[in-house]
Amino acid sequence: MIRVYNTMSGEKEDFIPLVSKKVGMYVCGITAYDVCHLGHARSAIVFDIIKRYLRNRGFTVTHVRNITDIDDKIIARANKEGVSTEEIAKKYTEEYYRDMERLGVSRADIEPNATDHIKEMIETVQGLIDKGYAYNIEGDIYFEISKFPDYGKLSNRNMEGLMAGARVDVDARKRSPLDFALWKSSKEGEPWWESPWGKGRPGWHIECTAMSNKYLGESFDIHGGGADLIFPHHENELAQSEAYSGKTFVKYWIHNGFITVDKEKMSKSLGNFFTIKEILDRYDPEVVRCFLLSTHYRNPIEFSDKQLNEAEVSIDRYYSTVLRVGDFLETAGGKEKAEGLEEFENTLSLFTGKFRGAMDDDFNSALALGHIFELLKELNRFLDSKPSGSKAKEIVTKAQGLLAEAGSVLNIFQRKPEEWYRSLIKVKKISLTEEGLLKKISERQDLRSKKDWASADRVRNELQSEGIILEDKQDGTRWKVQVG
RNA sequence: GGCGACGUACCCAAGUGGCUAAGGGGGAGGUCUGCAAAACCUUUAUGCAGCGGUUCGAAUCCGCUCGUCGCCUCCA
Known part of the structure; x- marks a missing residue:
């Protein structure tokens, strides 16, 4: 049984999808207004590994990952550069896909853009107005959170606490400062779409409601993203979605932790970020993945070259062992000799269970890697005993196969050693x-x-x-x- | 101010009630080697921020204290 930590309950729960063996998973992608940094990489890699593992365990996963291509920041960037918002969004979407491909993150099954779903969003907003959850002020449509008593249940907040925060924007026209925009009327020079309320554009959260609804239905299994999306983005998304459908929006909310620099969150605003491009210029993608997976996905990871270098050593250990195995299979004689064969066979027979046990427990890739390195050591130890013969060759081949199979879930260990060393020559210039x-x-x-x-x-x-x-x-x- | 997370060896990091506290890096010693490198072996936390409590038994549960960070505004 797979167990997942659900942000909603704050506990690990048994993972039982709504439909047996089928999983609908929606993960917030990016807003295409600038290049991606390592934090974006972590989120993408974490959910890629979750998807790979679920598939490895026999689930059919439909993975949706959106691209926000219209938003205040994109408009700001377009104005700054004197180009259209489409150009900005296109440029950074392409950069994003290039980064993801280099990182070895698999494509989602459906990758919708917000601007391709304006019609669906308008329908959703209209539905919310019809049901009395939203109101119109001069072409701006707001969601009225007081109409949704469950507001705050995801991020564990209440209205008083939020009001006391005093950091909410003050717009006297809104019925409550906490009400948020579903649709914004367009100002002069801004992109706009025709709507029942005049020319305007969607608010930030509505695209995820409309698009997840379209591709995964009104209720689905997993919704993911970085922990910084819990509030307000996912809270608001949940409110509009459940108000609209009257059903439970998402069964399991999964959020990944941050990457930190000097203990502080890596972020655009603090300026303490490293772009994916910069990192891949210095490290092999497999090293970056290994580094990110060596800490549980919910914990913070401190960025450091030391840790990346250690990850590099770890990956190298694997490929060095593969070379050893190759030599062994080529040169080992036919005389049957295999000390400790039974013990090694026993280790192998336990491995897959240990690996799964780790991944079943809330996708504990750090523990899974521990088991992988343990097996690697056992394999080297067996080779050190100078075995020979068909029986020994068979078991060594099996061991390598197990490592590669486990690696395939984490998307590591999938190349030939020669490719690894060629990549290192490049990366190390x-x-x-x-x-x-x-x-x-x-x-x-x-x-x-x-x-x-x-x-x-x-x-x-x-x-x-x-x-x-x-x-x-x-x-x-x-x-x-x-x-x- | 409100809500929440975390504090495990020299460093990174699993473990959240019960065998000797995973794994990696680093250090020390050793085997192998022309010497190395790699690999392997031994070793490196009677203790898990501190203090109390619950329990037959706690790193793990509860309370308090100290420290660090996050969210409450755009943010992966």
Whole structure:
């Protein structure tokens, strides 16, 4: 049984979708007004892994991820740059998809834009007016939260507390300062759509109500996003959705924690952010994923190069082991010898259960990674015992398969070691070519065969200063990229 | 001011009532090696911010104190 922490109840609950084995999942994407930073990456990766795991466990998942392409910030940016809001939205949407692709985040099944759903939003707003939940003031439509007694149930707030916060905007025309806009009349020079209330544009929250309703229905299983969306975005979305449909909007609310820098939330406004592009210029995408998954998704993660480097070492451990396994399968003799075979077989038989146990418990990828590294160690230990024969080959192959399968859920360990090292050469900006490298290695091999250790060591040291590590094996020398 | 989260070794990080407190990094010692590297082995928290309490039993539940952070305005 999968257990998920539900923001609504504040507890872990058994995960039972509304329709057996089918999951509807809506995750808030981005507002396309600027490039994405690592915080956006975390949210995207977390929900990508949740989706992959649910599919791995046999659920059919319909994943919807929206793009907000009309909004105050986009308008501001367009005005600043003297271009249309469409151009701004298009540019940053493209950047977003490029970043996500490089990060290895899979595409959602449905990726709706707000501006393609104006009609649905108008219908939703009209429905809310008809039901008495919304009112019109000079073309601005507001949701009246006093008509929705459950308001605040997601973020655990009440009206008094919110009023006391004194940070809500004061618009004398609104019946309550807490009422929020469903539809905004357009000011001079702003983009607009025709509506029953005049020219205007949608409010921030209404797109998610209209689009989730269209693609997943009035009630669905998972709604996700960063923890900063809980209030006001998801609270407002929930209010309008349930007021409109009269049904429970979402069964499980899932929110990921923040990335911090010096303990403070990484954010645009604080300016303490690293863009995805900047990070991918210095680290392999798999390293970024491993780094982000090594902490439980609800906890904050402190950004640090040290931690990213450690993640790099971890990934390298896997690919180094794959190389070892390759050597073993090629060179191991036919004589049946396998010390500790039974013990190793036993370890393997327990692995999948442990991995699932971790992921079942609110998608605990950090614990799952722990089990993966444990198995990696056991595999290396078995190889250290110098086994040989078909039985040993079989079990080593099986072990590697288990690691790759678990890795596929976390979207790590899916490449060949050569691809990993090529990527590292790029990311670490090593100027040597593979050809030049092989030439040096062969020269050094001659020196070694002449037992000219001093010269051979000099070559090795030269390469090391360029970030290349040489490993002498019985049948030759292997190069790797220095990690960490 | 209101609401909430967190504080586990040198660093990162799982664990939320019961075997010896996962895993990774780093340190120390060792095996292997021409020397290295990699890998493996041993070691590195009688203790989980502090103080009380509940319990046969608590890092884990409850209370208080200290510290850090988040949301209450756009925010992944």
